Amino acid sequence: MNVIFFLLPFSLLLALLGLWGFRWTLKHGQYEDPQGDAARILYDHLDEGPEG
Amino acid sequence: MAMTDLARPDLSAFLRKEEGGSSRLELLVKGARCAGCMAKIEKGVGALPGVALARLNLTSGKLAVTFNGPADPARVIETLDGLGYPATPYDPNEAKQAHDAEGRRLVMALGVAAFGAGNVMMFSVPVWAGLFGQELGPATRELMYWLSALIATPCALYAGMPFFESAWRSLRRGKANMDVPISIGVILTLIVSFSETMLGGPHAYFDAAVSLLFLLLIGRYLDHTLRAKARSAARDLLALQAPVAARLDEQGHEGFIPVNAVAVGDLLAVAPGERVPVDGRVVQGASSLDNALITGESAPLAVSVGQACSAGALNLGGRLVIRASARSEDSAVAAIARLMEAGAQTKSAYVRLADKAAGIYVPVVHTLAAATFIIGWSLGLSFREAVLRAAALLIITCPCALGLAVPAVQITASGRLFRKGVLVKSGAALERLAEVDHVVFDKTGVLTEGRPRLIGAAPWTVAMVAPLARASRHPLARAVAEAAGPGVVATDTHEVAGQGIEGVIDGRKAKLGRATFVGAPDTGAETELWFAFEGEAKVRLRFSDQIRADAAQAIGALKARGLTVEILSGDLTGPVEQAAHVVGIDDWRACLTPFDKVEAIEMLKAAGRKVLMVGDGLNDAAALAKAHAAMAPGSALDASQNAADLVFSGTELAAVPLAIDVARKARKRAMENFSMSALYNVVAAPAAMFGLVNPFIAAIAMSVSSLVVTLNALRMNWAGGRR
Numbered sequence: 001m002n003v004i005f006f007l008l009p010f011s012l013l014l015a016l017l018g019l020w021g022f023r024w025t026l027k028h029g030q031y032e033d034p035q036g037d038a039a040r041i042l043y044d045h046l047d048e049g050p051e052g
Numbered sequence: 053m054a055m056t057d058l059a060r061p062d063l064s065a066f067l068r069k070e071e072g073g074s075s076r077l078e079l080l081v082k083g084a085r086c087a088g089c090m091a092k093i094e095k096g097v098g099a100l101p102g103v104a105l106a107r108l109n110l111t112s113g114k115l116a117v118t119f120n121g122p123a124d125p126a127r128v129i130e131t132l133d134g135l136g137y138p139a140t141p142y143d144p145n146e147a148k149q150a151h152d153a154e155g156r157r158l159v160m161a162l163g164v165a166a167f168g169a170g171n172v173m174m175f176s177v178p179v180w181a182g183l184f185g186q187e188l189g190p191a192t193r194e195l196m197y198w199l200s201a202l203i204a205t206p207c208a209l210y211a212g213m214p215f216f217e218s219a220w221r222s223l224r225r226g227k228a229n230m231d232v233p234i235s236i237g238v239i240l241t242l243i244v245s246f247s248e249t250m251l252g253g254p255h256a257y258f259d260a261a262v263s264l265l266f267l268l269l270i271g272r273y274l275d276h277t278l279r280a281k282a283r284s285a286a287r288d289l290l291a292l293q294a295p296v297a298a299r300l301d302e303q304g305h306e307g308f309i310p311v312n313a314v315a316v317g318d319l320l321a322v323a324p325g326e327r328v329p330v331d332g333r334v335v336q337g338a339s340s341l342d343n344a345l346i347t348g349e350s351a352p353l354a355v356s357v358g359q360a361c362s363a364g365a366l367n368l369g370g371r372l373v374i375r376a377s378a379r380s381e382d383s384a385v386a387a388i389a390r391l392m393e394a395g396a397q398t399k400s401a402y403v404r405l406a407d408k409a410a411g412i413y414v415p416v417v418h419t420l421a422a423a424t425f426i427i428g429w430s431l432g433l434s435f436r437e438a439v440l441r442a443a444a445l446l447i448i449t450c451p452c453a454l455g456l457a458v459p460a461v462q463i464t465a466s467g468r469l470f471r472k473g474v475l476v477k478s479g480a481a482l483e484r485l486a487e488v489d490h491v492v493f494d495k496t497g498v499l500t501e502g503r504p505r506l507i508g509a510a511p512w513t514v515a516m517v518a519p520l521a522r523a524s525r526h527p528l529a530r531a532v533a534e535a536a537g538p539g540v541v542a543t544d545t546h547e548v549a550g551q552g553i554e555g556v557i558d559g560r561k562a563k564l565g566r567a568t569f570v571g572a573p574d575t576g577a578e579t580e581l582w583f584a585f586e587g588e589a590k591v592r593l594r595f596s597d598q599i600r601a602d603a604a605q606a607i608g609a610l611k612a613r614g615l616t617v618e619i620l621s622g623d624l625t626g627p628v629e630q631a632a633h634v635v636g637i638d639d640w641r642a643c644l645t646p647f648d649k650v651e652a653i654e655m656l657k658a659a660g661r662k663v664l665m666v667g668d669g670l671n672d673a674a675a676l677a678k679a680h681a682a683m684a685p686g687s688a689l690d691a692s693q694n695a696a697d698l699v700f701s702g703t704e705l706a707a708v709p710l711a712i713d714v715a716r717k718a719r720k721r722a723m724e725n726f727s728m729s730a731l732y733n734v735v736a737a738p739a740a741m742f743g744l745v746n747p748f749i750a751a752i753a754m755s756v757s758s759l760v761v762t763l764n765a766l767r768m769n770w771a772g773g774r775r
Contacts, residue, residue, distance in 0.1 A: 008199065012171060019167045026160060036110030039087030 063125035063308050066141040070118075074104060077117045077125050078142040081132060084113060089137070096135050097128055115139065141296070141308075155280055158273045161211045165266035168207025169259070175200045176259040180748040190252060197249040197256045204258035205242060211265045212238050214272060230410040230455060233417065234268060237446050244443040255440065260447055260750050267758045268455040275459040278466055279478055297329035298322070300373065314376050322372045324526050328365045332374035334358065339369030342527075364670055368527050370551070404480050405719075406458045409726055413454065417737070421445045424741045437743070445740035448750050449733045456758055457725035460765035465718035468769060473702040474711050481697030484681040485712060486719035487662045491610055492653065492679070494667035495621035495631050499603050501703070502668065502687055504528055504595035506535045513591055517583045520545070520564045524553045528581050528595055529564065552581075561586040603635045606705035613709065620649050622671045649675040666708060668692055683708060714768075721768055725761045732757045 025031070067075040084093060090108050097106035097117060104120035117128055125141060132139040175196040182188030212235065219231035238261050245256035296308040300319040311329045314320065319335070322328055328341070340352040343365050352368050355361055361374060421442040428438040458479065466476040476482055493499055504527060506514065518536035521529040523545040542562065545555035552565010562585045567574045570582035572590040584590040600606075610617055619640035621628045628642035641652070653675050656663050665672065665679035668688035676682035676695035684696035693699050700707035736753055739745050 008174075011174065012203070015167060015171050019163060022163045022167075023160065026156060026163070031159070033109040033111045036090060036108065039090055039110060042087050043091050 063129070063141055064123070066125055066308075066310070067119075067123055074118055074120045075123050077119070077123065077128065079115045079117070079128070079132070079139040080142060081108065081113055081115045081137050081139045083137050084108060084110065084115075092135055093132065093137060096131055100124075100127055100131060103128070114142070155273075155276055158214060158269065158276055161214060162266070162269045162273055164207050165211035165262055165269050168204055168211065168262035169266045172200050172204050172259040172262055175203075176747065176751070180751075183746055183748055193254070194249065194252060197245070197258065200256065200258035201246060201249060204262045208238060208242060208261045208265055211262070211269060215265070215268070228410065228414050230406050233410065233414050233446075234264075234455065238265060240443055241447050244440065248440070251436070253436070253440070255444075255746055257444075257447055257747050257750060260747065260754065263751065264447075264754060267754070271456040271459040274463040275479060278459070278463050278476070312379075314379060316376055316379060318376045320374050320376055322367045322374060324367050324370060326367055328361050328363055328367065328372075328374065330363050330376045331360070331378040332376045333360050334372055335375050336373035337370050339367055339372050342366040342368050366527070370548070404458070405483050405722055405726075406454065409454055409457075417446065417449050417733075420737060420741070428741075441741060441743050444743075444745045444750070445737055448736045448740045448745055448753060454726070454729050456761050457729060457765075458722050460762050461718050461721045461725065461768060464765050464768040465714050465721075469698075469711060469714050472707065472710060473700055474707050475699040475701065476711075477697050477699070481681065482715045482718050483722075484662075484697065485664065485715035488615065488664040488681050488712060490616045490618070490656060490661040491664045491666065491708070492618050492620050492656075492675070493637070494665075494669060494672045495619055495623055495628055496597065497668040497687060498666050498685060499619070499631050499635055499705070500597040500599050502597065502685075504531045505598040506531050507594055507596050507598075509535070509593055513593070515539075517564060517591070517593065519557045520553060520555050520562055520583070523547075523555055524564070526553070528593075529553065531595055532581070532593065557585075599631055599634050600703065600705050603705050606708055607635045607637060609706070609709040610712070613712065615712070620644055620652055620675070622646075622649075622669070644671075646671040646674050650678050653678045664708075664712070667696075683711065717768060721765060725764055728760055728764065729757060 030037070063077075067077055069075050081093065084090060087110075090110055093108050093115065094106050097103060097115070102119050102121040102123055103117055105118040106115060108115045115132075117125075129139050129141070178188060179193055179196050182193060215231045215234050215238070218229065219235040222229040222232060241257045241261040241264075245258050245261070248254075248256045297311050297314050297318075298306045298321040299309050299314065300306060300321055306321055314330050320329060320332065324339070334355055334357050336357065338354070338356040340354045341361055342352045343362075355372075360377070361372075363378075424445055425438045425442040428441055429435060433441070462476075462479040462482055465482055466479075469476055496502060514532065514536045517532055519540050519542040521532035521536070522539070522541045524530070524533075524547060542555035542557045545553055547553045548565070548569065552563060552569040554561065554563045554565075556562070562583065563570045564581060564583045567580075567582050570584050570590055572582045572584075572592070580595065581593045582590050583593060607617055617637050617639065619628060619632050619637050621631075621640070621642050622644050623642060625642040628640055632638070632640040644652070649672065653663055653665065657678075657680070662680040664681045664683065665676050666683045667673075667676050668685050669692060672684075673692045673695045676684065676692055681698075682696040683698045683700060684692045686693075686699055686701035688696070688699070698711055700711070732753070736745075739749075
């Protein structure tokens with residue numbers, strides 16, 4: 001049962017990491033052009049990552 | 053955008069300077085749909101000298117070009133034209149506005165709520181298990197609640213902000229919208245849960261507070277996407293229309309500037325086929341102007357030096373130079389814009405379905421909650437238990453499903469219309485459209501196509517004239533070229549402004565233009581052209597504004613739906629009567645001023661009719677704003693498109709009955725959703741009053757009701773079939 005005191009903070013930390021990641025993608029405009037990004041992956045010379 | 057054959061235009065007004073000496077240009081690119089287009093465009097523009105980066109947003113159709121050296125925007129547009137993608141520069145101020153900060157904030161709130169709702173479950177599930185007789189000591193339960201509080205409280209406060217702010221704004225105006233009960237519900241849930249946890253009580257609802265916000269934010273985000281999408285699409289339509297004015301500097305060079313940057317006294321060039329950007333007076337050239345969008349009159353008006361012309365008139369003849377006598381905001385448009393504002397105010401007084409529902413919901417539920425507390429307490433319940441039951445009632449009836457009921461339906465409905473080329477500007481527009489029982493049409497540009505078509509010409513005549521017509525930019529000549537299709541072009545052509553064009557076809561000299569230019573007897577008619585080979589018989593070509601092909605069918609469809617139809621036109625009696633006869637409308641009035649139209653709409657309104665106005669011109673704009681609902685074709689003037697609730701971009705008038713059908717269906721679905729939520733509350737409220745609700749039941753009830761409502765909304769799509 002004591003393992004819960006380690007698991008709980010750890011799982012929360014993981015979830016917070018996910019939330020921070022989501023915020024990062026949002027700030028870096030990864031949801032601005034879903035169609036374009038889907039197509040961009042098909043071309044090597046277009047593969048410069050999303051626009052900042 | 054139409055390029056003139058003069059010196060290359062200067063488009064530097066559209067550049068936005070950025071730090072580090074670079075500059076940025078945003079363009080709306082037409083026709084880019086696939087990965088291949090994107091690769092072609094980015095490669096082509098990126099290879100131009102001075103271009104550091106060209107990036108196309110395939111979703112919005114916008115190309116952002118960054119220059120690191122001397123910038124040449126005109127070259128970019130030429131390159132895109134050459135690739136087969138016509139492009140229009142965006143006003144830098146508009147481009148900035150297009151940035152959707154509110155949408156990002158909502159998505160972030162949604163992300164936080166999702167995080168909160170997901171992680172609170174970690175602690176809620178053990179508690180729920182404890183409710184069904186599993187072992188869970190009070191100490192462990194309390195620990196779980198405290199941990200829930202730790203996550204749920206900050207998440208709920210952050211994710212709830214959009215609702216709290218909106219509720220506060222509405223309360224300060226002395227009204228209660230849907231966000232008031234939502235905010236009260238969420239805040240009360242948190243407070244009661246805290247006090248229960250501190251007192252060691254068995255029921256805390258931290259999970260309910262966050263998951264409620266999560267579900268509501270989905271609805272809020274859908275509603276926002278709908279409006280944002282419509283707004284940006286409307287902006288794109290306008291950007292394609294007349295965003296620029298060609299200003300002449302002292303040396304007579306043309307430079308393109310945004311229309312709203314035109315100052316009084318500026319000299320502006322208006323090429324044939326373009327619209328007059330602001331009110332002005334002709335200082336050079338002669339031409340005829342098509343005022344159809346402004347007055348509704350279909351016959352063009354001849355203008356020469358010294359005469360006034362108003363913003364929005366289409367130049368049918370030669371190149372004109374005008375001196376601006378008003379800025380864009382003060383142009384003839386402005387008088388009508390003031391009328392429109394008055395109309396828009398009556399529209400904003402319209403109470404949306406969701407707010408109507410809130411108007412019933414708020415007093416009923418809050419009275420019930422108060423009654424639960426007072427009666428429960430006086431019947432011998434403890435103070436704490438009475439408060440808890442009242443709070444449980446507020447939580448379980450919290451309008452989760454109500455918050456989703458309307459946006460979910462409207463987003464599916466407008467998505468369906470969008471695929472058919474009909475743009476819905478807001479959810480309220482759909483609600484108003486569903487109530488319409490009388491349709492008023494404008495004639496020019498709505499029932500008709502709004503551009504001249506060649507009529508009654510033999511194919512051999514068309515083929516004979518076509519080579520010369522192809523060399524001209526005049527709208528009438530273009531109509532001939534269009535009728536003839538692609539083919540040879542005359543050589544040695546020379547266009548005489550406001551008169552016509554001459555050139556050589558198969559070694560024979562020929563002329564096409566006004567009667568006097570070709571040498572025929574002058575009839576004074578503006579909707580005809582004359583053609584002749586040198587020294588041979590003169591041929592007359594007549595043009596008319598054709599009725600849309602499916603107009604009669606669309607009117608029939610409207611009548612079949614029990615709607616009454618009427619024409620209010622600014623054109624002369626003859627053409628209106630003829631058009632009315634062809635499309636099958638018995639009720640028509642002609643020669644109306646913009647003010648007459650508004651008055652007519654008001655009369656109908658006073659008689660209790662809900663009017664849908666379909667119009668395109670400036671003369672319709674005020675009536676569009678005043679009517680209960682309004683539609684405009686994509687070819688309409690910007691003022692009219694702004695005043696309209698829906699814009700249809702295709703050439704078919706069938707969009708009108710279609711939009712009404714979808715709006716009515718959406719209303720039906722929304723009503724179904726309301727009755728389902730009501731039914732749910734009829735069951736849930738007594739359960740809460742008698743203390744039968746625990747956090748587990750609350751969580752299940754909430755998600756099931758939201759799911760049912762959303763699925764019912766999606767039925768809009770299934771019933772109509774995709775595409």
